[in-house]
Amino acid sequence: MLAVLTEIRPVTRRDTLYTFECPDIARTARPGQFVEVRLTDGCEPFLRRPISIFDADGARTFSLLVRTAGRGTAAMTGWSAGTEVDVLGPLGNGFSWGPEDRDCVLAAGGIGLAPLAFLAKRLLDEGKQVRLLFSPERDAELLQALPFRERIGIVFSENRGALPAVLTSILRHGVDAVFSCGPEGFLETVAAYAAEYHTPCQLSVERRMACGIGICLGCAIAVRTEQGVTYRKVCGDGPVFRAEEVVFGEEP
Ligand SMILES: Cc1cc2nc3c(=O)[nH]c(=O)nc-3n(C[C@H](O)[C@H](O)[C@H](O)COP(=O)(O)OP(=O)(O)OC[C@H]3O[C@@H](n4cnc5c(N)ncnc54)[C@H](O)[C@@H]3O)c2cc1C
Ligand code: FES
Known part of the structure; x- marks a missing residue:
């Protein structure tokens, strides 16, 4: 259109x-x-x-x-x-949340902020508490794109090395849900710490896409299922996956 x-x-x-x-x-x-x-x-x-x-x-x-x-x-x-x-x-499928997700952390790696901004707006409209973990700190200018930035708590992670400590400081107090988008290494770290603190976590992942509508099979991602590792299409089954499903570092 x-x-x-x-x-x-x-x-x-x-x-x-x-x-x-x-x-x-x-x-x-x-x-x-x-x-x-x-x-x-x-x-x-x-x-x-x-x-x-x-x-x-x-x-x-x-x-x-x-x-x-x-x-x-x-x-x-x-x-x-x-x-x-x-x-x-x-x-694509988009993020999902429910009434039980009151205290939400959105972890953005760089331009991974883009889908999380829309999510933050919707969560704020529903009266949820929203905190944004943003990395790297030198990219902070990007936050000027957020019209509601005064209404959310923003925590910076200076770089990838600082991320584990920042995640620990947030997640150890208990959070209802984590939503993340960013480079693969960033997502892998977020997923690992969410798992350690038993926090439900959704990741928006990226793959190069040709058709975007499920025809070319170019956007496959490895996921864990009860039957073992299989492949899903990021364009149609994703781009949002539960963190525990995603098998990092495995391309078909
Ligand atoms: C579901 C999804 C949502 C996205 N949302 C955004 C968004 O909101 N804002 C945004 O700026 N970008 C987003 N991207 C990434 C964006 O699609 C790529 O940056 C874009 O395709 C690059 O196109 P290009 O022609 O400028 O660069 P190209 O000339 O095609 O590539 C330039 C560089 O970018 C890398 N690249 C290209 N596509 C991707 C990709 N999909 N993932 C990782 N690296 C890539 C290439 O390897 C190369 O190094 C998204 C990607 C996906 C899959
Ligand atoms: S981009 Fe073609 S199947 Fe996903």
């Missing part, structure tokens, strides 16, 4: 916030879901790029927070207000 870009706002030197008018996505998007974005009208880059929904107002607009990583995301920075962009979505 076509989404009309209404605002493009640089947040940091390499991160940009794109807001689109597109009621179909704005009305139905859930935190943790993503869209597949077509980048140009031409052939290059050919494949759409998966981008998490950073915010949606439930009526008309949704937004994406995008880090310029390569050719595709660089092409996006050339867009301007009024550009019509072809997007597929909302895709």
